[in-house]
Amino acid sequence: MARKNRVTDHPVYQDHELALRLADKYHTPLYVFDEPTIRTNAQEIISAIAYRPFHPRYACKALTIGAILRIVREEGFWIDASSMNEVDRAILAGFKPSEIYYTGEGATLPIYQRLVERGILVNCTSIDQISLLGRAGGVRCSVRLNPGEGDGANNRTNTGGPSSKHGIYFTQIDEVKKVTTDNGIKVVGVHSHIGSGTDLSRWLFIKDKTLEMAKQFPDLEIVNLGGGFPVIYNDENDGGMPLEEWGRALSKSMEEFSRELGRKIELQIEPGRFLVASSGVLLAEVQAVKATDPDENSTGYNFAIVNTGLNHNIRPSLYGAYHPIRFAPRDGVPRADKKPYVIAGYLCESGDVFTVDKAGVLVPRYLPEVQLGDVMVMGGIGAYSHSMKSEYNSMNLPASVLIEESGYTRVIERRGTLHDLMRREVEAYDDTAT
Known part of the structure; x- marks a missing residue:
């Protein structure tokens, strides 16, 4: 039977311990290829x-x-x-x-x-x-x-x-x-x-x-x-x-x-x-878990807020694209009970949500209980996510790490800094800049 090019086959998506190790070593948010x-x-x-x-x-x-x-x-x-x-x-x-x-x-x-x-x-x-x-x-x-x-x-x-x-x-x-x-x-x-x-x-x-x-x-x-x-x-x-x-x-x-x-x-x-969609995942850390109450016009939602957003993967906001998401528990203890969660980013932007349909409607995912500090693993990041990234809200760009054939991991693109954000702006007013 022919092999299926599935984004969920990525080694980091499959291995919670590996996801936690990479997040601790290189910090989040993080692209892993x-x-x-x-x-x-x-x-x-x-x-x-x-x-x-x-x-x-x-x-x-x-x-x-x-x-x-x-x-x-x-x-x-x-x-x-x-x-x-x-x-x-x-x-x-x-x-x-x-x-x-x-x-x-x-x-x-x-x-x-x-x-x-x-x-x-x-x-x-x-x-x-x-x-x-x-x-x-x-x-x-x-x-x-x-x-x-x-x-x-x-x-x-x-x-x-x-x-x-x-x-x-x-x-x-x-x-x-x-x-x-x-x-x-x-x-x-x-x-x-x-x-x-x-x-x-x-x-x-x-x-x-x-x-x-x-x-x-x-x-x-x-x-x-x-x-x-x-x-x-x-x-x-x-x-x-x-x-x-x-x-x-x-x-x-x-x-x-x-x-x-x-x-x-x-x-x-x-x-x-x-070639590359299934080669990439995006790691991020849960920074808040909160809920809204239902009213007569709408249902309530459970939100998991992670320290990444449409600035690092715009495809859900732009296309309503589906990306598989799972969480590596920070305490290493599996959680059996599932709840519906809307996974949202950290930007000051209402559309900064990863779990939406093509019309932009919220589509909660049923996931084991999500807690503060857990590491989100989002699959399918290899294509048109990193390449469409931005510095919106003056957020630093993530680092990118490559898992080599030997299993060794190395940084192939460093994390962004405030200096990167402001360099062109400063040089525009610096007559001595070359």
Whole structure:
């Protein structure tokens, strides 16, 4: 039976004693990433695809810490970058410019000139970007096409269809051809990505639409089919991507596609969440337990307040995303009786709540009794939590720790300080600052 990519399999989520030790050693709040999980996820993607040439990319916006980028590089992945700083961070982590693919919704002439000078392939997401690339001296590009359909939990995670800002709409391919010809640019790549959490049938359906669109470009060298593989955040949902079946179907399609065109077309994909979501947990300490009484208009709630918040994982507040949560008892004594708890953060913000549905309605979790000082372990933090963190309420950013394959733990990003918070502000008024 194929392995399920479950966020609850993280070693710290499974081991209360380990959670307490890490919290005591490195203090909370704390991000903890597991190296073996990332390597396993990466290896499963590569081993599923028999077709060659094949180059998987890591959509590094999911988690961009240098130590994580180096692990991904060692596993044979290239990079999909969404900003110039992501490009530079990838190069610092050891990636070659030829291994970086740039997909950004915004664009400026200086950025495109830098990308062209470095030999980085630009994936244009609008007609305007194609013209701008021509002004920057670009002669090759990829184009991101919106196939007219998408997927995802809601419009905030759906990256295809009429409601999505991403890509050039599929009805505008003739205009793409005209603008690229006018600017002396060859379209060597076609890219599509429809959203996160896509199931197999939907993924393969969009794959077929993308290959049909790609046939219209005579200089085609690359087809990039994006990512979007589901990760299991809630154990009650037994979803997940059947990678072996996916790999067989995709490899067969690419062989047939290459035969039809009379040459080998390079296959690329760009998972982000799949590689790293299950590799991360967030540790925090219970700082208050309190309750509200019911009245004629509403029910009462039990609140557990922890020393982290939407500044360290914005996904519940932003998307109504589900993250599994458990508590390691500080006294080490298991507690059998369960109560409904709303888990909330420490920010001065009403929306700073982790247990909500997609409409923002409070959804208490039935958990063993929570006490002051217990350590919360929140799973599924590896993707789009650390990378979307903020300093709201002037809170210091957490440290990040990596559990290496040997089991040794080390800090890969130090905890923030007041100096970090104020450095840019102070330097703005310091004429001697460099």
